[in-house]
Amino acid sequence: LAKKKVQIDPAWAPEAIRAALARSRASIATAADPCTLPKARKNKVEQEGARLAQRRDGAAVARFLHWLEREAPKGHLTELAAAEKLKDFRAATGELKDLSFESIPASGPHAASPHYHASAESNRKLRNGEIFLIDSGAQYLDGTTDITRTVIVGQPTDEMRDRFTRVLKGMINLSRIRFPRGTCGSQLDVLARAALWTAGLDFDHGTGHGVGSYLSVHEGPARINKSDRTPLEPGMILSNEPGYYKQGAYGIRIENLVMVHEAKDIAGGDRKMLGFETLTLCPIDRRLIDTGLLTRDELQWLDAYHAQVWDELGDMMGSDDRKWLKQACAPFERETR
Template sequence: MFQDFESRSDPSHGPERLAKLRAELARRGLDGFLVPLADEYQGEYIPPSAQRLAWLTGFTGSAGLCAVLADRAAVFVDGRYTIQVRGQIDPAAFEARHLVDDPVSGWLAAALPKGARLGVDPWLHTVAELRRLEAALAEAGADLVRLADNPLDAVWTDRPAPPLGAVSLHADALAGETAGDKIARIGKAIAAARADAAVLTSTDSIAWTFNIRGSDVAHTPVPLAFAILRADGRPQLFVDGRKLSNTVRAGLEAIGDVVEPASFAGALDGLGLSAARVLVDPKAVAAAIADRLIASGARLVEGDDPVVLPKATKNAAELSGTRTAHLRDGAAMVRFLAWLDANAAEGGLDEVAVARKLEEFRAATGMLKEISFDTISAAGPHAAIPHYRVSTASNLPLRRGEIFLIDSGAQYEDGTTDITRTVIVGEPTAEMRDRYTRVLKGMIAISMARFPKGTTGAHLDVLARQALWSAGLDFDHGTGHGVGVYLSVHEGPQRISKASHVPLLPGMILSNEPGYYKDGAWGIRIENLVIVTEAAPLPGGERPMMGFETLTFAPIDTRLVEPSLMTDAEIGWLDAYHAEVASRVGPLVEDADALAWLSEATRPLGRP
């Protein structure tokens, strides 16, 4: 199994560990310290050796930060984790705060006295983060202190060792472009930015550029590494040599210099000694790297990671591979959903058993490399927690009359998948059907959207919410995130959300996943992945348009649909989608019972 169902949270350790950290801070003359969920690469998934936030507080979500002061400590999370955090921290030791409604900068400015010294590990915060924080503290009369070493590490006596996952070469046929050609292309972008070199720390950017994959962190096939690319000249890849086979090393040395990570600081100094103009992304690069470059004499050129946009706009080979991966995954989902429908109402199933079964169906394809994130297998009230993580301690049975939500994904060598389906066990209530249909209407609205060049995710996000808003409802997360190809399931810069102002471009892959969550009762989310494409011109149209091609093919539970709430166009889309699911995925499903179920599940909805 790629998923661990053991509970990793133990709030009981919080007070003792907090006391040890405070003693260390006092010894250093600090009035506070920030503990983010981050490592020096600023990636979404981090290894056990960097799980400082979970070690200190017990909170195990994928985003958060703890502010520790002498007499107060608070854990800040976004809307996805407001319920989870309350169950994972000791409320006597830590306050739970909403990262958006009560930003940490404002909380610190109010809590810290004038002249206070707040410590940070500059390897764990980006340039932009510390810039904002420094400004907020300056207004409050407090000082931000960049530390040479992390005080939490001094009291974390059983800290795991850093990972040594093997690195592999990603085939050019799947990548659609050789690493050498990518490096040359990025070099031109660096020169266009009037820079001599660029420092890359985003592990998926490095993996994409060098056509490599890794196994250092869960669910995302990247190696932990740094890189320096140049406008002209060989790049440097800073990676632990113990991760490289002779074949992999030879492949990498053909296109660049392979260097041990211990030499990274010296290489930054070298850029400074030559007075190089160095491109860094302030949103992605650790402040410690920028500080070192400036101290050594380099001139910073601030701009976007030059790899992000080329990586996001997939080429023909990447799109072909991901289409194949999604059909394979769709067949596994059909087998799973058929099994679930045949067994759930009889009783005896629980969240863990269902998640295990889905992974079995994916593994049976013979192509599964990993899952793309921990499966959200959520029954009844747990479905109301958008990022619920099932464990043996939280495991609930599936019950008649309840909703079951499963959000899952797979990593195949030719593509990354992410799909959510919400199903009913037994008979739904009228309220469930109403809410489900409104969520479905939002998902269909995004699927059918046409939009001109320059449109951003913020422009489209309203389409997914309109049917919910009209009933006084909403959901507290973005409508969609970018997705990589055998890389990160959460990829930037493309998103569909109120806060996304990046224009959508052909070849970008996004999720389309509106939802609704009734706290303590049930939740609904329906998710397909889509590709941004150039739309066929319409008669009389005056501007070129773009639209979405659906990548995900698996039935949507029509037992939860209220047809009277849907327009003819929406019903037409759903019927056409189900016909395509049957025609594309059906030939890949060999099991007779699953095929019979698929035929029924994709029957046209029509009007009552």
């Protein structure tokens, strides 16, 4: 390699590689990896594959949530047992290749740690009156999934419902936004946090990361956080996962995957806009939602989302699961105060 020009990405190349090139007297050029951006812009086949994978995975997770709602109150279920059961539901699709990462099942105070790792030593039972958070994902040939759902075992406190609804507002408002080309994740991050900020709250992780197509569940270069400067482009798939964590008590996170697409023109506008297509299809625990904190637009989005979940997943469910899903996806309009 002496005197030959070798390009490396300084953001990702290991120091050992740079040092080896230097010892070989190669001419080192630094630039962003030319493969990451084209890979992040999913083509039409990958986009359709993502929709199919999310539909299949959403049905598996919905079946799990129905099972969880029945089993958790009995008092015998542990974090690891719940995670294993979710894997079983995914495997039952006949399409599962692997999990996209090790599931994060977290009950009660364990959920207050965003990256909690359940082990044989820490394995905890799900208890009445506590929150259970499960962050999980799957690899299918047609796509990669990543979803977090937070549910209550028994009855929630008013504070839990308040915090959950503020997190939900952030997820909804990021999902709904339309933005001009050239916008990057750091310009949108506040949308996921604003409802928490107004109550003096926040969360200490990024709002979203890129997701591959039967590849890494964490994919660059685009992210949604306070510092990212990569413009969002059509075809990119990212997570939308705001949260709230009360140390020693509970944690909340709601995560859907979204795909950047060209949005409809805005009447009277003079710029082409982009927006997000929500890919993840799975109900959100209505027992934790305080509809009085939602605006009419937010509530309409939530009802439309649950209507889509029902339309897409209803025919994939058995009789009992279908009845549960219909109730889980019922509109909230009649419940507003």
